């Protein structure tokens with residue numbers, strides 16, 4: 149794979165391509181968004197222009213929450229469209245996607261490197277650092293979802309099964325406040 153390919157792969161989704169107001173985003177009619185509503189694209193375009201990192205999304209108890217959209221399936225479809233349009237499926241086999249994802253995890257790690265412990269909410273980080281983190285976490289997620297797709301793992305359902313297993317392994321009544329691994333507990 150060429151260096152050029154790797155450099156271009158940094159740009160994961162259409163909204164990253166030309167920056168705010170790029171021709172690609174602006175030219176996406178609803179019919180070519182693969183079922184993703186046009187307002188999702190437009191909202192993201194506006195988020196880019198504002199440099200908005202959604203730090204203030206909270207529920208009624210003040211806990212941070214994600215936005216409801218896009219869903220995992222929306223992101224899978226957006227990335228599939230992005231990859232198809234560039235004829236990059238020939239590079240996106242499971243092993244390559246796994247390595248790409250691990251590379252992106254490394255990019256997330258770089259942002260935390262040498263900072264020492266970091267408080268929840270990243271109160272000491274600049275907006276630029278927070279936005280960079282948002283980009284790198286997104287790269288990890290995009291590759292994770294594409295890897296799951298190419299391995300035929302229905303991730304939204306798989307995560308439900310795994311969380312059910314985690315609850316069985318770690319009953320709250322038994323492990324409350326403890327960091328022990330499940331193999332360390334005695335019945």
Ligand SMILES: [Mg+2]
Pocket residue numbers: 158252255283284287
């Ligand atoms: Mg990256």
